[in-house]
Amino acid sequence: MAPVSVKRVLISESVDPCCKTILQENGIEVTQKQQMTKEELIAEIQNYDGLVVRSATKVTADVVNAGSNLKIIGRAGTGVDNVDVDAATKRGIIVMNTPSGNTISAAELTCALLMSLSRWLSALLMILQFMGAELYGKVLGIVGLGRIGKEVATRMQSFGMKTIGYDPITPPEVSASWGVEQMSLEELWPQCDYITVHTPLMPSTTGLLNDTSFAKCKKGVKVVNCARGGIIDEAALLRALESGQCGGAGLDVFVEEPPKDRALVNHPNVISCPHLGASTKEAQARCGKEIALQIVDMATGKALVGAVNAQVLVSSFSPDSHQWILLGESMGRVLKACTASKEPFSQVHVTSLGESLKKSTGFLSSAAVVGLLTEVPQKGPNLVNALPLAAETGITVQTDHKDNEREACVLEVSVNGRSYKAVGLVQAGLPVLLELNGSVFRQPVPLTGHLLFFKATNSTELLLSVTGVLAAAGVELQSFSASTGGGGEQWYCMGISSLLGDIGALKSLVKEAAQLTV
Numbered sequence: 001m002a003p004v005s006v007k008r009v010l011i012s013e014s015v016d017p018c019c020k021t022i023l024q025e026n027g028i029e030v031t032q033k034q035q036m037t038k039e040e041l042i043a044e045i046q047n048y049d050g051l052v053v054r055s056a057t058k059v060t061a062d063v064v065n066a067g068s069n070l071k072i073i074g075r076a077g078t079g080v081d082n083v084d085v086d087a088a089t090k091r092g093i094i095v096m097n098t099p100s101g102n103t104i105s106a107a108e109l110t111c112a113l114l115m116s117l118s119r120w121l122s123a124l125l126m127i128l129q130f131m132g133a134e135l136y137g138k139v140l141g142i143v144g145l146g147r148i149g150k151e152v153a154t155r156m157q158s159f160g161m162k163t164i165g166y167d168p169i170t171p172p173e174v175s176a177s178w179g180v181e182q183m184s185l186e187e188l189w190p191q192c193d194y195i196t197v198h199t200p201l202m203p204s205t206t207g208l209l210n211d212t213s214f215a216k217c218k219k220g221v222k223v224v225n226c227a228r229g230g231i232i233d234e235a236a237l238l239r240a241l242e243s244g245q246c247g248g249a250g251l252d253v254f255v256e257e258p259p260k261d262r263a264l265v266n267h268p269n270v271i272s273c274p275h276l277g278a279s280t281k282e283a284q285a286r287c288g289k290e291i292a293l294q295i296v297d298m299a300t301g302k303a304l305v306g307a308v309n310a311q312v313l314v315s316s317f318s319p320d321s322h323q324w325i326l327l328g329e330s331m332g333r334v335l336k337a338c339t340a341s342k343e344p345f346s347q348v349h350v351t352s353l354g355e356s357l358k359k360s361t362g363f364l365s366s367a368a369v370v371g372l373l374t375e376v377p378q379k380g381p382n383l384v385n386a387l388p389l390a391a392e393t394g395i396t397v398q399t400d401h402k403d404n405e406r407e408a409c410v411l412e413v414s415v416n417g418r419s420y421k422a423v424g425l426v427q428a429g430l431p432v433l434l435e436l437n438g439s440v441f442r443q444p445v446p447l448t449g450h451l452l453f454f455k456a457t458n459s460t461e462l463l464l465s466v467t468g469v470l471a472a473a474g475v476e477l478q479s480f481s482a483s484t485g486g487g488g489e490q491w492y493c494m495g496i497s498s499l500l501g502d503i504g505a506l507k508s509l510v511k512e513a514a515q516l517t518v
């Protein structure tokens with residue numbers, strides 16, 4: 001993978017100082033600010049290649065779009081719901097997080113809230129309520145059995161709690177191996193003395209606990225939310241607290257932070273924190289260090305860790321994928337230049353051939369689309385946004401893999417019902433073109449530097465005329481490849497020292513001509 005140039009990074013809030021230090025030690029200029037307003041961020045973001053945030057900075061589409069040089073948004077923490085990931089993806093910006101750096105801290109705060117709710121450990125609540133309850137023997141329902149859910153389960157088991165849970169993705173046998181019996185939410189609600197939620201906030205988890213689910217719970221159930229505000233519906237929670245259906249709530253997160261509506265925070269049976277789950281020295285040191293190292297690794301082309309919107313890029317970080325990516329891009333560019341029609345493509349089909357390319361079809365197709373879209377009048381597409389941009393432009397991209405003795409990439413595109421095709425591979429570490437629109441080259445064409453393609457009938461006089469045009473323009477001929485094609489029209493490719501200023505003279509000699517730089 002080619003390094004992503006990151007020279008200047010803005011840290012827009014309180015990220016551990018080790019983040020700045022590590023970035024600076026690796027030659028990156030860093031500005032760290034606290035509590036930037038959205039207006040300040042929009043005004044300044046264009047000066048940076050990278051932005052590092054926690055949860056307070058709202059990286060909305062207008063911030064993303066103002067970041068004309070942005071290549072990376074790093075979240076020193078888990079949730080990326082404060083970042084408009086779709087807007088970033090469309091702009092080709094990588095979004096990455098450090099999802100395990102604060103797991104233990106968030107789990108520990110959850111456990112602290114569960115304990116506080118059992119014994120009313122808060123100055124105010126202790127005055128109001130003297131009688132607590134043991135956790136021992138009680139049932140804890142854990143909704144979301146990922147990193148934090150698991151750590152909460154194993155900790156609360158040591159208090160003798162029975163842990164049950166629900167997660168649509170974590171297999172029941174996996175959670176069973178750390179002591180959590182899975183069941184449907186319908187079965188879970190009525191069994192729990194305590195419920196804690198540990199899912200991301202998304203449409204399927206918004207209002208997971210609502211009036212209907214509270215009604216199915218044991219009277220007096222206690223709930224904890226250290227995940228995201230809104231997973232427990234706030235209005236329903238207040239109603240359940242007031243009716244006694246909910247016996248207490250421990251809340252670290254709110255729909256609006258800090259919450260302007262203080263009804264929940266001020267409720268006598270609520271223990272609340274201002275989003276402190278990750279606020280420990282250890283978690284911050286881990287997240288700050290991890291995000292800095294991940295950015296450095298990406299910028300040096302070493303590895304791509306923690307990217308949430310660039311799966312294609314992640315798989316492209318294998319040692320020899322770089323040349324295949326160049327091949328895909330160059331083939332896209334060659335086909336774009338050599339199709340007679342200037343209409344937009346409607347369909348792109350990429351086939352990878354050969355065992356070792358089985359897992360490369362994803363990045364080969366993105367790379368080919370990057371090459372095909374280079375004339376899109378926006379900032380150049382890259383492997384992050386190629387496929388979303390293609391979809392937006394109405395291009396259908398299909399991929400395929402076929403077993404073959406030799407590794408190769410076949411790129412076919414359709415324009416106005418006509419198909420065009422290129423076949424290439426990486427030979428001796430360099431991308432080469434084997435075939436173009438039915439013409440098979442006698443010598444593979446090295447896809448590097450300035451290339452002149454033309455289609456003509458095989459004739460020595462014509463080739464002399466073409467070299468004459470090059471000489472007249474002061475352009476040197478550096479390599480020459482002709483395709484096998486008998487007497488009919490065939491494609492030729494010349495490696496040239498620079499592009500011709502005007503291709504008109506050449507076009508008068510040959511059927512089709514195109515020049516490009518790859």
Ligand SMILES: NC(=O)C1=CN([C@@H]2O[C@H](COP(=O)(O)OP(=O)(O)OC[C@H]3O[C@@H](n4cnc5c(N)ncnc54)[C@H](O)[C@@H]3O)[C@@H](O)[C@H]2O)C=CC1
Nearest residue numbers: 078079106144145146147148169198199200226227277278
């Ligand atoms: N309060 C704080 O300071 C912190 C909050 N968090 C938040 O905690 C939450 C959990 O974080 P992690 O455990 O690291 O995430 P994770 O990705 O490891 O686990 C989330 C789990 O939720 C499950 N899930 C998805 N949809 C579900 C549904 N409809 N019902 C039940 N489960 C569902 C997923 O399958 C996954 O196993 C996130 O929202 C994160 O942003 C994380 C760190 C600190």
Ligand SMILES: O=C(O)C(=O)COP(=O)(O)O
Nearest residue numbers: 054055056077078079278
């Ligand atoms: O990592 C997360 O998802 C968190 O909620 C922690 O947020 P913070 O880094 O403390 O602003």
